[in-house]
Amino acid sequence: VPDGVAALEGSGIVKHFGGVHALDGVDVRIMPGTVHGIIGPNGSGKSTLVSCLTRYHQIDAGQVRIFGEEAPHAAHRVAHAGVTRVFQVPHLFERVSVLDNVLTGMRTRETYSWFGALVRSPSYRRQDRTEREEARELLAFAGLASRADWLASSLSHGQKRLLEVVRAVASRPKVLILDEPATGLTSDELDALGRLCRVLRERGLAVVLIEHNVDFVMGLCDELTVLESGKVIERGTPEKVRNSAAVLEAYLGR
Numbered sequence: 297v298p299d300g301v302a303a304l305e306g307s308g309i310v311k312h313f314g315g316v317h318a319l320d321g322v323d324v325r326i327m328p329g330t331v332h333g334i335i336g337p338n339g340s341g342k343s344t345l346v347s348c349l350t351r352y353h354q355i356d357a358g359q360v361r362i363f364g365e366e367a368p369h370a371a372h373r374v375a376h377a378g379v380t381r382v383f384q385v386p387h388l389f390e391r392v393s394v395l396d397n398v399l400t401g402m403r404t405r406e407t408y409s410w411f412g413a414l415v416r417s418p419s420y421r422r423q424d425r426t427e428r429e430e431a432r433e434l435l436a437f438a439g440l441a442s443r444a445d446w447l448a449s450s451l452s453h454g455q456k457r458l459l460e461v462v463r464a465v466a467s468r469p470k471v472l473i474l475d476e477p478a479t480g481l482t483s484d485e486l487d488a489l490g491r492l493c494r495v496l497r498e499r500g501l502a503v504v505l506i507e508h509n510v511d512f513v514m515g516l517c518d519e520l521t522v523l524e525s526g527k528v529i530e531r532g533t534p535e536k537v538r539n540s541a542a543v544l545e546a547y548l549g550r
């Protein structure tokens with residue numbers, strides 16, 4: 297386990313749905329500047345864990361910390377604290393350009409000045425230009441540079457999912473959580489997603505990947521947390537997880 301303050305940390309997380317013990321005392325530490333995979337069989341509690349960490353669900357026991365501080369209890373305040381979750385279904389502005397979709401992501405930043413936008417002051421125009429450059433750069437990482445001026449509705453399913461990720465990145469989160477982002481992506485799109493995640497890691501973000509595609513996760517992640525039936529059965533490097541008897545059992549023993 298690396299030293300230093302975790303970007304996002306859950307300790308002893310318990311979550312029941314009626315009689316279902318979805319999470320049964322889960323510890324997870326996600327460090328800044330890493331890609332952290334959360335894997336496990338279907339129904340093992342991965343999405344529930346993320347919902348608990350982002351306060352989308354209230355937990356029955358345990359603690360959530362963001363950079364060492366207790367996480368706020370309202371989901372929108374967790375988002376303000378820099379923890380952003382990208383859902384599986386894209387919520388894009390379909391009748392607007394790809395570039396403008398990214399710019400709307402930037403405009404959820406608190407520093408954005410509606411007054412500046414209204415009066416179109418020189419400083420606003422400068423900011424606008426910088427934002428456009430930044431947006432195009434992010435689109436390039438995601439392999440969408442040549443689509444910047446297209447309508448979002450013209451993108452393929454996989455490209456829309458990538459755009460959703462870029463839009464989330466544009467809001468400058470400190471922790472970006474992706475729930476099964478690789479589903480339905482072509483191999484080129486998968487490469488682009490991997491490239492984007494590596495760029496974010498270099499920029500110091502914590503990227504959390506919940507993923508079914510084990511090869512993709514193993515190739516990309518610095519660390520993994522493996523869940524089975526609401527418990528952590530293994531954690532550590534891809535190398536360690538790959539050679540874990542408990543993990544093999546969980547995946548093959550069913």
Ligand code: ADP
Nearest residue numbers: 313316318336337338339340341342343344345
């Ligand atoms: P995963 O994402 O690993 O596939 P989930 O976190 O979605 O697993 O689910 C973990 C367990 O909790 C499953 O048994 C699931 O049926 C149950 N569960 C998840 N969400 C709810 C809910 N809102 N109400 C009742 N049971 C739920």
Ligand code: MG
Nearest residue numbers: 339342343344
């Ligand atoms: Mg899930």
